[in-house]
Amino acid sequence: MRKILVIGAGKSASYLIKYLLDKSESEDLIVIVGDINFSHAKKLTQDHDNAQAIQLDIHDKSSRQNAIKNCDIVVSMLPARFHIEAAKDCISFGKHMVTASYISEAMQKLNKAASQKGLVFMNEIGVDPGIDHMSAMQVIDRIRDKGGKIILFESFTGGLVAPESDNNLWHYKFTWNPRNVVVAGQGGAAKFLQEGTYKYIPYNRLFRRTEFLDVEGYGRFEAYANRDSLKYQSAYGLDNAKTLYRGTMRRVGFSRAWNIFVQLGMTDDEYTIDDSENMSYRDFVNAFLPYSPTDSVELKFRHALKIDQDDIVWDKLLELDIFSNKKMVGLKKATPAQILQKILMDSWTLAEDDKDMIVMYHKFGYELNGEKHQIDSTMVTLGEDQTYTAMAKTVGLPVAIATLAILNEKITTPGVQMPITKEVYEPILKELEAYNITFKETEVPYLGYNQLNL
Amino acid sequence: MRKILVIGAGKSASYLIKYLLDKSESEDLIVIVGDINFSHAKKLTQDHDNAQAIQLDIHDKSSRQNAIKNCDIVVSMLPARFHIEAAKDCISFGKHMVTASYISEAMQKLNKAASQKGLVFMNEIGVDPGIDHMSAMQVIDRIRDKGGKIILFESFTGGLVAPESDNNLWHYKFTWNPRNVVVAGQGGAAKFLQEGTYKYIPYNRLFRRTEFLDVEGYGRFEAYANRDSLKYQSAYGLDNAKTLYRGTMRRVGFSRAWNIFVQLGMTDDEYTIDDSENMSYRDFVNAFLPYSPTDSVELKFRHALKIDQDDIVWDKLLELDIFSNKKMVGLKKATPAQILQKILMDSWTLAEDDKDMIVMYHKFGYELNGEKHQIDSTMVTLGEDQTYTAMAKTVGLPVAIATLAILNEKITTPGVQMPITKEVYEPILKELEAYNITFKETEVPYLGYNQLNL
Numbered sequence: 001m002r003k004i005l006v007i008g009a010g011k012s013a014s015y016l017i018k019y020l021l022d023k024s025e026s027e028d029l030i031v032i033v034g035d036i037n038f039s040h041a042k043k044l045t046q047d048h049d050n051a052q053a054i055q056l057d058i059h060d061k062s063s064r065q066n067a068i069k070n071c072d073i074v075v076s077m078l079p080a081r082f083h084i085e086a087a088k089d090c091i092s093f094g095k096h097m098v099t100a101s102y103i104s105e106a107m108q109k110l111n112k113a114a115s116q117k118g119l120v121f122m123n124e125i126g127v128d129p130g131i132d133h134m135s136a137m138q139v140i141d142r143i144r145d146k147g148g149k150i151i152l153f154e155s156f157t158g159g160l161v162a163p164e165s166d167n168n169l170w171h172y173k174f175t176w177n178p179r180n181v182v183v184a185g186q187g188g189a190a191k192f193l194q195e196g197t198y199k200y201i202p203y204n205r206l207f208r209r210t211e212f213l214d215v216e217g218y219g220r221f222e223a224y225a226n227r228d229s230l231k232y233q234s235a236y237g238l239d240n241a242k243t244l245y246r247g248t249m250r251r252v253g254f255s256r257a258w259n260i261f262v263q264l265g266m267t268d269d270e271y272t273i274d275d276s277e278n279m280s281y282r283d284f285v286n287a288f289l290p291y292s293p294t295d296s297v298e299l300k301f302r303h304a305l306k307i308d309q310d311d312i313v314w315d316k317l318l319e320l321d322i323f324s325n326k327k328m329v330g331l332k333k334a335t336p337a338q339i340l341q342k343i344l345m346d347s348w349t350l351a352e353d354d355k356d357m358i359v360m361y362h363k364f365g366y367e368l369n370g371e372k373h374q375i376d377s378t379m380v381t382l383g384e385d386q387t388y389t390a391m392a393k394t395v396g397l398p399v400a401i402a403t404l405a406i407l408n409e410k411i412t413t414p415g416v417q418m419p420i421t422k423e424v425y426e427p428i429l430k431e432l433e434a435y436n437i438t439f440k441e442t443e444v445p446y447l448g449y450n451q452l453n454l
Numbered sequence: 455m456r457k458i459l460v461i462g463a464g465k466s467a468s469y470l471i472k473y474l475l476d477k478s479e480s481e482d483l484i485v486i487v488g489d490i491n492f493s494h495a496k497k498l499t500q501d502h503d504n505a506q507a508i509q510l511d512i513h514d515k516s517s518r519q520n521a522i523k524n525c526d527i528v529v530s531m532l533p534a535r536f537h538i539e540a541a542k543d544c545i546s547f548g549k550h551m552v553t554a555s556y557i558s559e560a561m562q563k564l565n566k567a568a569s570q571k572g573l574v575f576m577n578e579i580g581v582d583p584g585i586d587h588m589s590a591m592q593v594i595d596r597i598r599d600k601g602g603k604i605i606l607f608e609s610f611t612g613g614l615v616a617p618e619s620d621n622n623l624w625h626y627k628f629t630w631n632p633r634n635v636v637v638a639g640q641g642g643a644a645k646f647l648q649e650g651t652y653k654y655i656p657y658n659r660l661f662r663r664t665e666f667l668d669v670e671g672y673g674r675f676e677a678y679a680n681r682d683s684l685k686y687q688s689a690y691g692l693d694n695a696k697t698l699y700r701g702t703m704r705r706v707g708f709s710r711a712w713n714i715f716v717q718l719g720m721t722d723d724e725y726t727i728d729d730s731e732n733m734s735y736r737d738f739v740n741a742f743l744p745y746s747p748t749d750s751v752e753l754k755f756r757h758a759l760k761i762d763q764d765d766i767v768w769d770k771l772l773e774l775d776i777f778s779n780k781k782m783v784g785l786k787k788a789t790p791a792q793i794l795q796k797i798l799m800d801s802w803t804l805a806e807d808d809k810d811m812i813v814m815y816h817k818f819g820y821e822l823n824g825e826k827h828q829i830d831s832t833m834v835t836l837g838e839d840q841t842y843t844a845m846a847k848t849v850g851l852p853v854a855i856a857t858l859a860i861l862n863e864k865i866t867t868p869g870v871q872m873p874i875t876k877e878v879y880e881p882i883l884k885e886l887e888a889y890n891i892t893f894k895e896t897e898v899p900y901l902g903y904n905q906l907n908l
Contacts, residue, residue: 202718
């Protein structure tokens with residue numbers, strides 16, 4: 001029996017563990033699930049004969065090392081900052097490792113040691129990063145194989161609420177870490193490449209420079225730029241591409257309304273608001289508006305942001321009840337971002353029977369035989385329920401498939417890596433199709449830079 | 455003969471040294487001017503019999519310590535970060551010290567040692583900080599002495615171009631460090647107090663939340679908020695004040711036009727622009743606008759910022775020649791802020807015969823015998839030429855006067871301090887009057903919060 005150690009039994013581990021347990025008989029697997037909270041681990045193993053739940057504190061060296069020594073491959077589903085100690089142990093004890101996280105500098109430094117020991121350290125193999133890498137590289141390699149030259153690559157992903165559960169004016173609910181949504185785009189200007197020219201968007205303009213994306217059967221979406229669209233330029237072999245753009249998808253209208261919070265300063269996470277605990281939502285809003293003994297917070301707000309009385313943005317704000325003088329913030333020494341998050345969680349938390357949705361959209365522009373072409377490729381995955389969410393499925397399945405492929409020596413190239421080689425993406429994308437994670441490709445006229453994005 | 459060591463013979467040292475040399479006969483003074491560049495020191499001492507110029511590198515321990523040992527008091531006119539080594543030597547050798555800089559944490563830590571040795575370490579005794587402290591505390595103490603209770607304090611300072619040299623559309627030229635102007639307001643939300651409520655303004659709104667200030671004989675100014683208006687709340691004894699606001703003054707219209715740069719991201723100092731060296735000014739502007747093969751940079755700019763064709767803001771931009779495709783940036787790996795600074799220096803550098811101006815405006819609201827009152831106090835100082843500028847005068851004179859007062863034991867309270875006690879401000883403000891640095895006070899109806907600042 002081969003032993004797989006899964007560390008972290010959080011949201012994204014459900015599908016991963018289910019996949020591995022479903023294969024455990026035919027593949028001779030024991031799946032050991034370790035979590036700092038034993039009951040979480042126990043819940044996901046569900047008394048399966050080939051599963052074992054253990055209490056595991058990643059910071060407890062001896063129990064961590066004992067668990068790692070005792071397995072054949074380690075899957076870390078912990079937050080990215082916790083991988084490195086386990087990764088070092090994997091080097092020491094000669095174990096493969098899989099994570100869905102971005103490759104940190106510390107992780108990258110283990111590349112030489114992993115390579116020398118013949119260990120596969122597969123990272124960025126969730127949905128974004130993960131499925132985006134694999135699905136993009138599959139098309140890019142195919143275009144190259146027939147002699148085409150990539151001149152444009154744009155890639156967008158969104159974690160959204162499924163259409164059947166989409167019942168608020170923002171067309172948005174939190175399907176993942178709410179904090180990441182509130183502080184999205186902060187920390188520096190977004191940088192991308194348009195027709196050979198570097199372009200920069202500061203945070204305060206980010207949500208006003210969106211572009212539209214139509215997905216057949218699902219309608220129109222919009223996307224705002226990620227901070228660094230050039231991150232994978234070299235890894236993807238796109239050093240000669242003229243347009244590179246990566247973004248985050250939302251339903252149309254989200255960004256224009258979100259920009260209101262950005263403009264007022266409500267998404268700032270760098271300082272704490274005085275006496276935040278005893279503020280009403282209305283007091284919080286008023287802290288960003290000038291004092292007046294007579295004018296209402298509503299009128300000051302409309303005036304400051306130039307919001308007409310018939311603007312749908314206003315209804316979106318009212319829906320969140322941000323002008324309530326009854327609802328209290330109740331958070332001590334909270335930043336504006338933390339307070340805003342709390343207000344949003346009142347409205348945007350998934351209900352018991354709500355389902356989520358992952359949407360991905362790639363654009364590939366290329367030259368072949370002197371002519372320009374474009375392929376658009378889209379993927380939509382819907383969640384089943386609150387445990388088997390689209391997010392858990394699209395993160396967990398590629399991790400699980402890669403883990404088994406490494407154990408079965410179908411993926412053998414050692415070293416710290418992400419899934420951008422045929423050896424890795426072909427078998428994984430093939431198997432994902434069986435789980436209805438499929439891309440729909442269409443040939444469209446080459447558009448070049450996005451002409452609507454003025 | 456008493457020996458005064460002045461370290462740093464930069465812009466702000468001219469008046470300071472002139473004052474001390476003018477008094478050197480009657481007061482038995484030797485003024486030693488040390489600068490890393492000997493010729494700078496030599497220029498300001500002008501072969502005066504009681505002056506001595508020396509080459510002094512603040513980082514060269516032995517020459518620094520020899521110079522400090524050999525004097526009775528040290529005046530450091532270096533940038534604030536360079537004071538601390540000299541300050542520690544002053545403690546070791548028992549010398550008083552004077553600077554015009556904000557009290558750093560490191561400086562504050564020397565308070566105990568300075569106090570124990572009976573040494574006066576006077577700081578923040580230039581113009582802002584300096585004259586603002588003294589002139590404000592004089593009025594605050596007077597109101598308190600007659601039983602009044604301060605409920606509002608607002609304070610504004612501007613370093614501007616004198617009316618006779620005010621010949622551009624921005625009504626602004628660089629009269630001090632240009633870099634500080636370009637990055638002004640960055641690094642966190644501005645915080646202030648209005649009628650008992652904390653208010654916060656994010657950077658992207660800072661230049662749209664100005665208030666107007668009228669100075670008799672000089673017309674109308676505007677002011678944007680400083681980052682921390684509450685910094686001196688306790689030091690001034692204003693813990694019960696309901697409105698506290700500090701700001702920076704500009705001519706009306708500056709901020710609305712400056713906000714264009716803020717919105718586009720051109721003031722960002724946190725990242726470098728690719729290939730900045732070979733960009734034209736037009737390329738730089740275009741980096742913040744979407745690509746188009748046909749639309750002009752001008753139209754994209756107007757559309758992005760919603761600038762009408764007859765908006766004066768547009769003329770201000772044209773005046774700076776920011777759309778030039780001939781003028782080159784020519785700076786390697788430059789940040790947007792560095793590039794913008796270069797563009798502005800083309801237009802905003804003082805000409806040979808230009809004069810500068812310092813403007814200060816305080817508002818004091820108070821309650822006395824159940825009634826509310828307000829005193830507005832204004833000061834305007836004009837420069838004489840490019841050496842004896844208003845900035846050098848208002849920074850250098852209070853430093854010089856304080857230095858002599860400490861030598862003459864008129865200021866004796868030891869420790870690290872700023873000029874907020876009567877012992878300090880009364881004699882200095884009195885003497886400044888002889889140099890035409892005077893405040894004009896007017897009783898006005900109590901207005902409370904600024905009603906125009908919506």
